[in-house]
Amino acid sequence: MDEYIGIIQKTPLFKTMSAEETKKAVEYLNGRVLDYKKGTYIFQRNEKIKNIGLVIKGEARVEREDYYGNRSIIASIGQGDIFGEVYACLENTSLGVNVIAVKDSKILMLNMNKAGLEKGFNQELYARIIQNLISILAFKAYSLNRKIEHITKRSTREKLLSFFSEQAVISQSSSFDINFNRQELADYLCVDRSAMSLELSKMSKDGIIAYNKNHFELLKHS
Amino acid sequence: MDEYIGIIQKTPLFKTMSAEETKKAVEYLNGRVLDYKKGTYIFQRNEKIKNIGLVIKGEARVEREDYYGNRSIIASIGQGDIFGEVYACLENTSLGVNVIAVKDSKILMLNMNKAGLEKGFNQELYARIIQNLISILAFKAYSLNRKIEHITKRSTREKLLSFFSEQAVISQSSSFDINFNRQELADYLCVDRSAMSLELSKMSKDGIIAYNKNHFELLKHS
DNA sequence: TCACTTCCGTTGTAAATGCAACATACTCTT
DNA sequence: AAGAGTATGTTGCATTTACAACGGAAGTGA
Numbered sequence: 278m279d280e281y282i283g284i285i286q287k288t289p290l291f292k293t294m295s296a297e298e299t300k301k302a303v304e305y306l307n308g309r310v311l312d313y314k315k316g317t318y319i320f321q322r323n324e325k326i327k328n329i330g331l332v333i334k335g336e337a338r339v340e341r342e343d344y345y346g347n348r349s350i351i352a353s354i355g356q357g358d359i360f361g362e363v364y365a366c367l368e369n370t371s372l373g374v375n376v377i378a379v380k381d382s383k384i385l386m387l388n389m390n391k392a393g394l395e396k397g398f399n400q401e402l403y404a405r406i407i408q409n410l411i412s413i414l415a416f417k418a419y420s421l422n423r424k425i426e427h428i429t430k431r432s433t434r435e436k437l438l439s440f441f442s443e444q445a446v447i448s449q450s451s452s453f454d455i456n457f458n459r460q461e462l463a464d465y466l467c468v469d470r471s472a473m474s475l476e477l478s479k480m481s482k483d484g485i486i487a488y489n490k491n492h493f494e495l496l497k498h499s
Numbered sequence: 500m501d502e503y504i505g506i507i508q509k510t511p512l513f514k515t516m517s518a519e520e521t522k523k524a525v526e527y528l529n530g531r532v533l534d535y536k537k538g539t540y541i542f543q544r545n546e547k548i549k550n551i552g553l554v555i556k557g558e559a560r561v562e563r564e565d566y567y568g569n570r571s572i573i574a575s576i577g578q579g580d581i582f583g584e585v586y587a588c589l590e591n592t593s594l595g596v597n598v599i600a601v602k603d604s605k606i607l608m609l610n611m612n613k614a615g616l617e618k619g620f621n622q623e624l625y626a627r628i629i630q631n632l633i634s635i636l637a638f639k640a641y642s643l644n645r646k647i648e649h650i651t652k653r654s655t656r657e658k659l660l661s662f663f664s665e666q667a668v669i670s671q672s673s674s675f676d677i678n679f680n681r682q683e684l685a686d687y688l689c690v691d692r693s694a695m696s697l698e699l700s701k702m703s704k705d706g707i708i709a710y711n712k713n714h715f716e717l718l719k720h721s
Numbered sequence: 722t723c724a725c726t727t728c729c730g731t732t733g734t735a736a737a738t739g740c741a742a743c744a745t746a747c748t749c750t751t
Numbered sequence: 752a753a754g755a756g757t758a759t760g761t762t763g764c765a766t767t768t769a770c771a772a773c774g775g776a777a778g779t780g781a
Contacts, residue, residue, distance in 0.1 A: 341648070344664035344673070344717055351648070363644070366637035373645075373668070407629055414636035415588035421643035422585070423595075426563070426573075428650060429689045431739075432767075442566035446595070451566070459729060467651045469769050474730050476768095490729095495566055653769075654737070681759060691739050696760055698737095712747095712759095 278303070278310060281333045284357055285385060288331060290409050294402075302406055305398045306387040313337075313378035320361060320376040328386040329362045335382025340375045353379075362413060365389050428467045433476045436466045441486065445495050452494035500525070500532060503555045506579055507607060510553060512631050516624075524628055527620045528609040535559075535600035542583060542598040550608040551584045557604025562597045575601075584635060587611050650689045655698045658688045663708065667717050674716035 279300070285291060286299045294302060310333060313319055319337055320326055330337070332354055339351040339360065351374060354360050364372050366389065378384075389410065423443065430436045440462075444453045455462065463470040480486045487494045501522070507513060508521045516524060532555065535541050541559055542548055552559070554576055561573040561582065573596060576582050586594050588611065600606075611632065645665065652658045662684075666675045677684065685692040702708045709716045 343661070344667045363637050363640050366633050367641060368634070370641065373665075407633075411588050411629075411633060411636065412590070414633065414640055415585050418585050418636055418639040418643060419589060419592065421640060421647060425643060425647060425650075428647075431689070439565070443595075445566045458727095467653070471730080471732095471770080472768055475732090478730070693740075693760080693762095694738055697762090700760070 278308070281310065281383075281385065284333055285331065287357055288359055289413050290329070290331070290359060290387075290406065292409050292412075293405060298402060301399065302402055303385070303387070305403060306389065306406070309386050311384050311386055313382045313384060315378055315381050317378055318375060319378055319382075319384060320372055320374075322373065322375050323371050325368075325371045326361050326364050327390060328388055329365050330360045330376070331385040331387065332356050332358050332360075333383040333385050335378060335380040335384075337382060337384070338377050338379050340377060341373065342375065348375075359413075362389075362410070363417070366410075366414065424465070427465075433466075433468045433473055434480060436468060437473070437476060437480065438485075440466060441493055441495055444493070451496075452492065454492050456491075458491070500530070503532065503605075503607065506555055507553065509579055510581055511635050512551070512553070512581060512609075512628065514631050514634075515627060520624060523621065524624055525607070525609070527625060528611065528628070531608050533606050533608055535604045535606060537600055537603050539600055540597060541600055541604075541606060542594055542596075544595065544597050545593050547590075547593045548583050548586050549612060550610055551587050552582045552598070553607040553609065554578050554580050554582075555605040555607050557600060557602040557606075559604060559606070560599050560601045562599060563595065564597065581635075584611075584632070585639070588632075588636065646687065649687075655688075655690045655695055656702060658690060659695070659698060659702065660707075662688060663715055663717055666715070673719075674714065676714050678713075680713070 282296050282299055282303075285303060286294065286296055291299045291302060313335070319330060322342060334356060336356075337354040337360065339354065340348045341351055342348050352360075354376075360376060361372075364370060427436050427439045427443075430439050444455060445451055447453075457465060459474060460470050463473045466473070477486070477488065481488065484496055486496060504518050504521055504525075507525060508516065508518055513521045513524060535557070541552060544564060556578060558578075559576040559582065561576065562570050563573055564570050574582075576598075582598060583594075586592060649658050649661045649665075652661050666677060667673055669675075679687060681696060682692050685695045688695070699708070699710065703710065706718055708718060
């Protein structure tokens with residue numbers, strides 16, 4: 278276990294913790310490192326999970342299977358990423374997705390039960406873990422909310438303006454850089470890349486925005 | 500305060516608690532009932548909030564203001580609903596929306612700081628509040644995730660099938676009732692109601708689904 | 722410099738969507 | 752049963768979008 282502490286420590290769940298504290302925390306949470314062969318299930322649909330997974334080595338994939346058996350990839354999970362935290366915190370909800378190892382992987386399983394508090398563990402440390410968990414969940418809800426706000430806009434132009442407007446507010450300036458390339462931005466906003474490029478051109482012609490590569494500026498209009 | 504315990508107790512934050520425990524819990528969380536006149540701000544953009552609000556009486560509205568000053572309504576919050584829980588749990592993120600009283604309102608403000616744990620409060624009770632908070636946040640992330648999965652589908656038909664497929668999986672049956680009427684379903688999936696109705700007809704003609712009012716059935720195809 | 726790749730913008734076309742307007746069906750009240 | 756009001760289905764049309772295909776620009780490595 279000790280050899281992995283470096284990776285473990287970097288995850289948001291153990292934020293603000295020293296290596297020593299992380300080690301203790303992992304112990305509190307009943308941490309166990311499990312090996313999964315490429316192609317095997319880590320979590321399976323309809324399971325009720327109580328553990329959060331943390332990828333120490335390898336890679337996993339979250340897949341959803343619909344009514345017809347069609348599979349679609351929801352997310353890829355690499356080293357240092359955690360998964361299952363939402364379902365592990367929902368007692369009455371069984372997993373709606375499969376998590377599969379796409380390479381031979383080592384996964385740290387952490388039991389997030391409230392049990393820890395009662396067993397005379399270091400309470401201050403436990404409180405920090407819980408605090409971190411809350412931050413992770415809150416940030417997730419926050420991010421998803423922002424995304425939904427953009428993609429619920431009906432037209433490509435509105436989606437772009439919604440996104441740009443947010444960026445402007447965040448950077449407290451009418452001009453800002455974005456972290457997406459065109460394809461990524463199109464995926465994020467759920468539109469076609471070329472259609473988006475076209476719309477960007479139009480918006481520029483209409484004098485609403487100006488841009489150069491990944492630098493954008495909102496021009497004063499309404 | 501005591502007169503409101505009935506309302507307070509019903510919120511998810513105090514789930515599984517008796518009236519007596521709820522009273523204690525509110526005390527732990529430094530609960531204060533504040534009055535807001537119609538039209539006044541409860542929370543304002545750029546604030547860093549530490550309190551969760553709970554509507555005891557009246558009604559509030561969450562609004563976002565974009566770069567151009569245009570306002571749009573994000574949500575309405577009525578008696579028994581809580582708000583601000585996501586931002587209150589994010590230390591470094593200031594509020595991106597305004598919360599405004601749309602009627603004269605009484606709001607219970609609850610301080611969710613980790614402070615409680617240290618001050619010799621009833622630990623078991625505190626743990627349950629935290630557990631409830633975690634459940635609320637996890638459920639929020641879960642719900643948003645599901646919605647995003649549906650609305651990121653590119654066509655109306657795919658969105659509908661994504662939604663129906665989930666309903667089928669949930670009810671473990673190919674036929675099920677839905678809780679939305681057409682307009683609500685259209686809003687949820689971010690499509691035009693009439694276009695959606697048309698698509699439903701087509702899907703029925705194509706033999707993919709059968710439906711009557713709010714009862715739907717997925718027919719075996721791929 | 723020359724291939725090679727990746728990213729981005731442009732064009733044309735077919736298809737999907739939003740929108741408005743109307744028709745029909747259902748619900749509720751009196 | 753009548754009538755009002757609401758929910759749902761249908762139609763036609765204008766617009767938007769996705770998709771495919773291409774060309775140019777910029778970056779990379781030999």
